Amino acid sequence: MLEKALVGSKKYYALVFFLAAIFLVGFFFFLKQLKFGLGITGMSRDVSWGFYVAQFTYLVGVAASAVMVVLPYYLHNYKDYGKLTIFGEFLAIGAVTMCLLFIVVDIGQTHRLFNVLLHPTPHSMLFYDMIVLNGYLLLNLICGWTALHAVYKGTKYPSWVKPFIYLSIPWAFSIHTVTAFLYAGLPGRHFWLTAVMAPRFLASAFCSGPALLLILIYIVKAFTRFDPGEKAIRALAKTITYALLANLFLFGCELFTSFYSGIPGHQFSIKYLFAGLHGHMKLVPWMWTAYALMLVAAVLLVIPQTRNNLGLLPLLCVLVVIGTWIDKGMGLIVGGFVPNPLERITEYMPTFPEVMISVGIYAAGFLIITVLYKIAISVMESRGLI
Amino acid sequence: MVIDTRVCQKYAPCEDCIHACHHLHNVPQIPYKKHEVKWIWKDEFEHAFPDTAHEYANEVLHGREFLLLCNHCEHPPCVRVCPTQATFKREDGIVMMDMHRCIGCRFCMAACPYGSRSFNWRDPRPFIKNPNPRYPTRMKGVVEKCTFCTERLAEGKLPACAEACKHGAIVVGDLADPNSEINKILREHFTLRRKVHLGTGPSVFYII
Numbered sequence: 001m002l003e004k005a006l007v008g009s010k011k012y013y014a015l016v017f018f019l020a021a022i023f024l025v026g027f028f029f030f031l032k033q034l035k036f037g038l039g040i041t042g043m044s045r046d047v048s049w050g051f052y053v054a055q056f057t058y059l060v061g062v063a064a065s066a067v068m069v070v071l072p073y074y075l076h077n078y079k080d081y082g083k084l085t086i087f088g089e090f091l092a093i094g095a096v097t098m099c100l101l102f103i104v105v106d107i108g109q110t111h112r113l114f115n116v117l118l119h120p121t122p123h124s125m126l127f128y129d130m131i132v133l134n135g136y137l138l139l140n141l142i143c144g145w146t147a148l149h150a151v152y153k154g155t156k157y158p159s160w161v162k163p164f165i166y167l168s169i170p171w172a173f174s175i176h177t178v179t180a181f182l183y184a185g186l187p188g189r190h191f192w193l194t195a196v197m198a199p200r201f202l203a204s205a206f207c208s209g210p211a212l213l214l215i216l217i218y219i220v221k222a223f224t225r226f227d228p229g230e231k232a233i234r235a236l237a238k239t240i241t242y243a244l245l246a247n248l249f250l251f252g253c254e255l256f257t258s259f260y261s262g263i264p265g266h267q268f269s270i271k272y273l274f275a276g277l278h279g280h281m282k283l284v285p286w287m288w289t290a291y292a293l294m295l296v297a298a299v300l301l302v303i304p305q306t307r308n309n310l311g312l313l314p315l316l317c318v319l320v321v322i323g324t325w326i327d328k329g330m331g332l333i334v335g336g337f338v339p340n341p342l343e344r345i346t347e348y349m350p351t352f353p354e355v356m357i358s359v360g361i362y363a364a365g366f367l368i369i370t371v372l373y374k375i376a377i378s379v380m381e382s383r384g385l386i
Numbered sequence: 387m388v389i390d391t392r393v394c395q396k397y398a399p400c401e402d403c404i405h406a407c408h409h410l411h412n413v414p415q416i417p418y419k420k421h422e423v424k425w426i427w428k429d430e431f432e433h434a435f436p437d438t439a440h441e442y443a444n445e446v447l448h449g450r451e452f453l454l455l456c457n458h459c460e461h462p463p464c465v466r467v468c469p470t471q472a473t474f475k476r477e478d479g480i481v482m483m484d485m486h487r488c489i490g491c492r493f494c495m496a497a498c499p500y501g502s503r504s505f506n507w508r509d510p511r512p513f514i515k516n517p518n519p520r521y522p523t524r525m526k527g528v529v530e531k532c533t534f535c536t537e538r539l540a541e542g543k544l545p546a547c548a549e550a551c552k553h554g555a556i557v558v559g560d561l562a563d564p565n566s567e568i569n570k571i572l573r574e575h576f577t578l579r580r581k582v583h584l585g586t587g588p589s590v591f592y593i594i
Contacts, residue, residue: 112490
């Protein structure tokens, strides 16, 4: 099947080379970072995780969200997702790859990365994160690839792959739960020390991931004969709606606990993010943008007329993706570090090299997704399915 | 370790302990605050004890500076989260760092509720004015912190900060031994520990 990736239209080649070029630019800045150290970024002694970890966290959610098409299709035999499932799994492959790359660029001693395998440490949440992320990558490679290969051969997928499909469903929940546990188990970081962290991670993942999937599907639809069908799109829009509402509800729960209890430590980070703290307010416009976008999207998604307007839907998905990206990325990570444990304030913004390295990783991820989607489309075309 | 903050206030702005520690351990003096590396430093009461400070605090506390360093916790969160056991607890209770194993993920910095850990955001060596050849320097990309002078304890010496203090403000000893000098001091004085409610069990005590 891989040969399908090698032949394509001029537009396909142009996209592949464009993404590869951006990846190389990012790689150039990564070499600079290797030379100078992580001081090339905006991170500091007080805000010791930043843009990279924010992207990592967001993309774990995107990866996990593949389960929102896999589960109805394989567990409930929801046939309308038939064509969509492979695209969901391939998006997950791209997203997990980006997650792993963001970890690689975030650690200070890159060549010591495999110390995590050399000295396995079961009391560290990062140990489990390594297992679940790599496991999830493998599961999606197996499930996505064999499903597509069955289409290629014109048969049903082999029965040996079934256990892997069933395993991938709880596994998707596990990757985002463990990622939430990275933060939710730390004493002294009030903003993160909350039991609703994992549920909230899942809620935001299950709206942002399917929203991104729908945007990609709309793009694929515009350039190829592929069409998942209106029913599938409408069903996915409902998933996005419920998950977005759950995400906003859980945020409301956080606000209640922090402000009704009146405990100052629980309020500092939220105040910093939405109103600024002692005149420090770099993230305030970002956070209001994020919540304005999510609220507008939520209202328009709840109203059936606007949700079912297939011309408007991709725009609503863009609102969801941007809103959750700011909230769960920069807002969540930087908010947890401000104020610092001594209640002093150091602000953070990513630097130009830091953003370029991140853009390079996104290019790599979307390159993988482009190639996988191209293979899927070509296979379906060759079988006369689209 | 017990720090008599009354003595520190009496001889303020003495920084002998800080200079001794940072010189002996080749801690770089980086002027850019975001990249700062520090093992022991001073801060005000409301920052050292943010959960204890209040607006009606006694005037004596106002203006008194508190020495801050790794608390060598009984249940250290940094050790719990480290994915490579590069930071670990020794049998004697000291929370130690293996800077050759550290991958620089900075999970420990997120986990430490005392802000006691520093990361080498860049090569620290150009910022060490007068290097001590008897102690290693670090490379970029690793985390470091106070090691309770394990290298000096092994030779039967006191930690550098305790030895450097001419006024005897810093006393170290064995908490596990009920007859130790340090337990005697703790019985006789009112002391505070930083953020005890988090359950980390800090081993640095402050006489107020």
